[in-house]
Amino acid sequence: MGPALLSLAGVVLGAGGSLFGQYLVSRASTRQLEIQESAAHRAELKNVILKFLGIASQVEKAALTLPHAGVSVADPVID
Template identity: 75%
Template sequence: MGSWGTLGPALLSLAGVALGAGGSLFGQYLLSRVSARQLEVQEAAAHRAELKDAVLKFLNVASQVEKAALSRTEGGDRPAGDELGPLVDELWLAQAEIDLAARSEGLRGATYRYAFRLAGVASGEAVDASELRLPQAKFMDAAYDDMWPGRRRAGRSAAQPSGPIG
């Protein structure tokens, strides 16, 4: 039975081709997993950059609204409605920008509540500046949680809520 002498090398060659193909497919599988992970990391970085820009814009406008509204209530000087009206409009546009960029409802809600509170102050609602700090802090916590989900923010104690304002 000399067929092994003829058939053996052919079978070994076929086994080598099968192992090579299997190794190649396994390598492609691993490469696709790495590529998918890299894509996730890039998308997360792009999301953080977009959201960071929206948050900074919102905070800039919120600061302007707060300063104008509080200077009016503290000093008795009422700035013209022309000053606060466009600022409040800009605040709502900045809030909408965050609403579009945010991945979490917590951030959307915290942003809306902070903007609503600021708009109330701008419309003449009497408030102390310290009353704006809780909505502002909850907004900042929600923004951090949306940008870095699962990471604990330094300086936040376990007693401080990180969810939406209740």
């Protein structure tokens, strides 16, 4: 009966170790996915901010190059 119990204990330890290993791999892959999603979100935000700054720069250049004398509020260029 002793060898049967040792064999059964080995099977239980092996199964437990396998399940624990799968759990650790699952946690690591979940964390890696979160990191990748976070990096993609930051890159998207960076692109949006850079586009906004580019457009704001163009607007500023356009505002600075407009002739100030003789420009009325009803001017279609300003509208």
